Each structure stands twice: as C-alpha cells, then as structure tokens.
Amino acid sequence: MTKRVVRPVTSSWVGFRTLLYKEVLRFWKVAFQTVMAPVLTALLFLLIFSHVLDRHVTVYGDIGYTTFLVPGLVMMSLLQNAFANSSSSLIQSKITGNIIFVLLPPISYRQFYTAYVTASIIRGLCVGAGVLLVSLPFVEVPLAHPEWALAFAVLGGGMLGSMGVIAGIWAEKFDQLAAFQNFLIMPLTMLSGVFYSIHSLPQVWQDVSHANPFFFMIDGFRYGFFGQSDVSPWLSLAVVTAGFVMLAALTLAMLARGYKLRN
Amino acid sequence: MSAVPAIRIEAVCKSFGSLKALAGVSLEIGQGEFFGLLGPNGAGKTTLISALAGLARADSGLIEVMGHDVVADYRNARLQLGVVPQELVFDPFFSVRELLRIQSGYFGISANDDWIDEILASLDLLGKADANMRSLSGGMKRRVLVAQALVHRPPVIVLDEPTAGVDVELRQGLWQFIRKLNQDGHTILLTTHYLEEAEALCGRIAMLKAGRIVALDTTQALLEQFAAHDLRVRVARPEVARALGGTVQAGGWVSFGFDTYADVEPLLARVRAADSGIEEIQLGEPDLERVFLEVMRRD
Numbered sequence: 001m002t003k004r005v006v007r008p009v010t011s012s013w014v015g016f017r018t019l020l021y022k023e024v025l026r027f028w029k030v031a032f033q034t035v036m037a038p039v040l041t042a043l044l045f046l047l048i049f050s051h052v053l054d055r056h057v058t059v060y061g062d063i064g065y066t067t068f069l070v071p072g073l074v075m076m077s078l079l080q081n082a083f084a085n086s087s088s089s090l091i092q093s094k095i096t097g098n099i100i101f102v103l104l105p106p107i108s109y110r111q112f113y114t115a116y117v118t119a120s121i122i123r124g125l126c127v128g129a130g131v132l133l134v135s136l137p138f139v140e141v142p143l144a145h146p147e148w149a150l151a152f153a154v155l156g157g158g159m160l161g162s163m164g165v166i167a168g169i170w171a172e173k174f175d176q177l178a179a180f181q182n183f184l185i186m187p188l189t190m191l192s193g194v195f196y197s198i199h200s201l202p203q204v205w206q207d208v209s210h211a212n213p214f215f216f217m218i219d220g221f222r223y224g225f226f227g228q229s230d231v232s233p234w235l236s237l238a239v240v241t242a243g244f245v246m247l248a249a250l251t252l253a254m255l256a257r258g259y260k261l262r263n
Numbered sequence: 264m265s266a267v268p269a270i271r272i273e274a275v276c277k278s279f280g281s282l283k284a285l286a287g288v289s290l291e292i293g294q295g296e297f298f299g300l301l302g303p304n305g306a307g308k309t310t311l312i313s314a315l316a317g318l319a320r321a322d323s324g325l326i327e328v329m330g331h332d333v334v335a336d337y338r339n340a341r342l343q344l345g346v347v348p349q350e351l352v353f354d355p356f357f358s359v360r361e362l363l364r365i366q367s368g369y370f371g372i373s374a375n376d377d378w379i380d381e382i383l384a385s386l387d388l389l390g391k392a393d394a395n396m397r398s399l400s401g402g403m404k405r406r407v408l409v410a411q412a413l414v415h416r417p418p419v420i421v422l423d424e425p426t427a428g429v430d431v432e433l434r435q436g437l438w439q440f441i442r443k444l445n446q447d448g449h450t451i452l453l454t455t456h457y458l459e460e461a462e463a464l465c466g467r468i469a470m471l472k473a474g475r476i477v478a479l480d481t482t483q484a485l486l487e488q489f490a491a492h493d494l495r496v497r498v499a500r501p502e503v504a505r506a507l508g509g510t511v512q513a514g515g516w517v518s519f520g521f522d523t524y525a526d527v528e529p530l531l532a533r534v535r536a537a538d539s540g541i542e543e544i545q546l547g548e549p550d551l552e553r554v555f556l557e558v559m560r561r562d
C-alpha cells in the first residue's frame with residue numbers, strides 16, 4: 001500500500017574518503033594559520049638558536065649545531081601540528097555541535113579513527129616539509145636515509161594524531177585541551193632532544209630521556225638525515241611502532257565504546 | 264501495512280545520573296506513517312531520538328529502524344534514517360552546497376548533485392546554494408538541516424522540532440514539503456510544540472511525560488476520547504453563567520466543556536434559563552491542545 005522509497009547506491013569507502021577529504025580541507029582552507037604560521041615559528045627558532053650556538057657547539061663529531069637542529073625542529077613542528085589537527089577539529093565540532101553530522105552517517109569507528117589520524121599525518125607532513133624547505137636557504141642538511149625519515153614522520157604523526165583524537169574527545173572545553181597540550185605534549189617534545197643530543201646530558205637525564213617515547217621519534221627521524229643517532233634506529237622504530245599500536249588500540253577502544261561521543 | 268515496522272522501540276531506558284530520562288518506552292511506527300511525538304520540555308523526546316539515531320546509547324531495551332538494530336546493525340539502520348536535529352548546528356567552514364555534498368559522501372554517495380538540486384529547490388534554498396553557512400538566517404539554517412537529513416533519501420525521517428524559529432510562510436512551505444515526502448512513501452516521526460500542526464499532520468500520536476508514554480493512539484481517537492468539546496458563550500452577566508459550571512474568560516466569554524453533541528442543547532437551555540443574557544455563541548472543535556493538557560494533568 002505504501003510506496004517504496006528508491007534508495008541510492010552507497011559505498012562505505014566513499015564515506016571514509018569524504019571524511020578524510022573534509023578533515024584535510026578543514027585545515028587547508030586556513031593554511032595560513034595551520035601551515036604557514038608554524039613554519040614561521042620554526043624558522044624563528046632556527047635563526048635565533050643557530051645565531052647564538054652554531055659556532056660553539058658541534059654534534060656527532062663534525063655536524064654543526066644548526067644542521068643538527070633542523071631535523072629536530074621539523075619533527076617538533078610535525079608532531080605538534082598532527083596533534084593540533086585532530087584535537088582542534090574534534091573539540092570544535094563537539095562545542096559547536098556539528099559533530100552529529102559525522103555521527104549520524106554509517107561511518108564505522110575504525111573509519112572515523114583512520115580518517116582523523118590520516119588527516120593529522122598529512123597536516124604534520126605539510127608543516128614538516130615546509131619547515132625543511134624554508135631552512136634550506138640557511139643551512140645545508142644531508143638526507144642519508146629518506147625512507148627512515150619518512151617512516152618516523154608518518155609514525156610520529158600517527159601517534160600524535162591519535163593523542164589528538166583522545167584529547168579532543170576527552171576535553172569538554174578549550175582550556176582542558178590547552179592543559180593537555182601544555183602539560184603533556186609540550187614537555188615531552190621539549191625534553192626529547194629536539195635542541196640537543198642526549199649524549200650532552202648527565203647520565204641521569206639520559207636515562208630519563210629513554211623513558212620518553214618522543215625521544216625515539218626524533219632520534220630515529222634524525223638518523224634518516226645524518227645516518228647517525230643516539231640509539232639504534234631499529235630500537236627507535238620498535239619503540240615508536242609499539243607506542244603507535246598501543247595508542248591506536250586505546251583510541252579505537254574509546255571510539256568503539258562511544259566514550260563521550262555517543263552518550 | 265508492510266510487515267517490518269519503520270521504527271520499533273522496545274522497553275528503552277536511559278538515565279543521566281539519577282535522572283531517568285527514558286523509563287521504559289515501547290513504541291512501534293509502521294512504514295508510511297506520519298507520527299507525532301509530543302510532550303512538555305524535558306519529557307525525553309530528544310533523548311529518545313538520540314538513542315534511535317545512535318547519538319546516544321540506551322541503557323537497556325531494543326531499537327530497530329526498518330528491521331535493523333541501531334547498535335548491532337548500525338550501518339543499515341543509519342542508512343535508512345534521516346534526522347533533523349533540534350539544535351541549530353552547522354559547520355561554518357562550508358557553503359550550503361559543499362555541506363550537502365560532504366553529507367552525501369558521509370552516507371557513501373559520490374554523485375548526488377541532481378538530488379541535491381531537487382532538495383534545494385524544494386526547500387527554496389537554490390539562491391543560497393553557494394552562500395557560506397555563517398551568512399544564513401536562522402530559518403535558512405534550519406532548512407539546510409532538513410536538506411542535510413535528506414541527502415541519502417532515507418525512508419524514515421525524524422524531525423525534532425523542525426519549525427522552531429521558522430516564520431509562518433516558511434512553516435507552511437516546510438509542512439507541504441514534508442507531507443509530500445510522506446505521500447512519496449517516507450515515514451515521518453515528528454516532535455513539535457505547535458499542537459495545531461501535530462493535529463493537522465499526524466495520523467498517530469504518542470505523548471511522553473517524564474520518560475514514559477502516557478497516551479498513544481490515532482489523532483482522531485485521542486480527540487474523541489477526551490472531553491475536549493468546547494461551548495463558548497459571550498454573556499452580559501458572566502457570574503451567572505459561571506454558577507452553572509462554566510469557566511470565565513476575557514471579554515465576557517464563558518466556556519463549558521461537553522462530551523457529545525447531544526449535551527449541547529440542554530446546556531444552552533440552562534444558560535438561557537439562568538437569564539445570563541447570551542450575546543454570542545461559539546462551538547469549539549475538540550482540539551489537541553486540550554487533549555494534551557488533559558493527559559498531562561491526569562498522569
């Protein structure tokens with residue numbers, strides 16, 4: 001008796017692809033703030049530190065300090081922006097309420113996770129590449145093993161993208177997100193050896209650094225440039241991969257339960 | 264009516280801390296129905312819709328959309344469901360058309376421009392298709408919400424107070440559109456605080472109060488079931504008429520409730536006999552507002 005509604009053809013892959021596209025578009029439309037600004041910040045760091053320290057410090061024997069600094073700055077910017085991408089997108093959507101447009105469609109929690117984290121990695125890579133590019137006129141940086149550098153860039157971006165998803169879901173206000181950033185992400189990054197080789201630290205601090213997963217991301221990343229690092233790149237790869245898998249599992253478990261998103 | 268109900272809700276409970284927002288709601292809505300869900304503020308209407316749409320999880324009970332469990336088989340359940348949320352939410356990054364394309368994509372549809380144009384035209388939004396969401400008025404944003412709910416041609420459409428803040432003309436247009444969707448085979452579940460609208464549109468109505476269904480019947484039966492007939496007389500001496508059991512209203516009007524039309528003549532005779540000086544008479548139809556108030560008072 002009732003007419004049947006004609007249903008369009010749907011594909012779950014298109015749903016995922018659209019969410020990823022939207023998340024990339026979201027930062028790309030405001031690339032001035034989301035890509036250019038962090039590149040400029042990193043460039044200022046580079047100019048100031050190199051001016052002050054380059055003549056006084058060398059690392060791994062003969063590598064000038066400015067050269068040593070570049071991969072660290074690239075990775076730091078990459079990590080911070082990967083975190084910022086997923087966390088700020090989620091908290092904005094939650095606060096404005098438009099998160100429901102993503103929650104109503106038949107997008108699985110795995111697709112949701114993968115889309116947000118992939119967009120974070122892409123933003124991180126854009127910023128990282130930008131920092132590398134603008135530092136090239138000032139300093140020559142070798143690229144001994146690009147595949148290692150890329151592997152750590154992607155894994156690091158994925159880890160921070162996951163942390164951003166966790167923080168964005170957990171935080172209910174912007175200041176809670178800022179606390180997450182200031183009391184967890186910033187110290188872990190700053191104390192990871194961005195600005196120094198941990199071999200220049202006293203033994204105690206070297207040991208402490210080894211408890212910081214961010215240290216392995218940056219050390220492994222640096223290996224991709226210099227072919228030298230504080231610890232074996234394989235160890236770093238193992239630690240970072242394990243860290244990423246654990247974070248991904250935690251985030252997926254949160255999403256599967258609908259923690260704070262579907263309650 | 265088809266075997267599979269459009270919406271099946273069984274013994275659904277949902278608490279927020281100690282507050283029981285839904286205290287065991289059971290409800291079945293057939294395919295093709297135009298169904299009204301009414302209730303005062305805080306009754307649990309939006310909570311029920313959230314559970315139905317997978318935006319919140321019920322503590323217990325079962326919900327199905329077109330036979331698909333909203334938790335276990337959420338993919339199919341959500342494909343069949345379009346929801347217009349109560350809150351006026353929007354994504355300020357995009358234009359109307361971009362938003363509808365993205366929403367289509369979320370539902371797994373890659374080329375949807377023809378249908379998007381059709382929805383935009385029906386909702387009188389073509390002129391705003393390329394405008395940024397931020398630049399739209401409240402009523403326009405509300406219509407975009409309706410458009411977003413329809414991108415995937417869902418057989419079941421849920422509208423949570425779609426006419427709040429929409430002007431009269433647009434409201435008429437919106438109802439015409441939704442009625443057309445219903446005639447085309449879409450099942451409609453509607454919440455509204457405009458009871459005349461519900462009365463005019465809905466074939467069946469459920470009334471919710473404090474998380475419980477307190478009335479559930481066809482609109483016609485609800486209207487007949489309650490003593491909602493109303494005889495109003497304007498009299499010179501209202502106090503005399505009041506003594507006969509009427510309620511005094513402004514402007515010398517006194518209103519009497521009655522159950523069947525057979526009661527009207529004797530009632531009128533008594534008012535005349537009391538010499539209250541009748542100047543004007545109105546016979547009110549049973550209306551949903553009175554039914555609603557009666558039901559809410561009773562339980």
Ligand SMILES: Nc1ncnc2c1ncn2[C@@H]1O[C@H](COP(=O)(O)OP(=O)(O)OP(=O)(O)O)[C@@H](O)[C@H]1O
Nearest residue numbers: 279282284302303304305306307308309310311349
């Ligand atoms: N996220 C939440 N946390 C705590 N309490 C909530 C939450 N959502 C709803 N409630 C409570 O649940 C009850 C039902 O709310 P609901 O929004 O479902 O009412 P409603 O019938 O839609 O009302 P209205 O007509 O005002 O839209 C209310 O008492 C409300 O305060």
Ligand SMILES: [Mg+2]
Nearest residue numbers: 308309310349
């Ligand atoms: Mg509501």
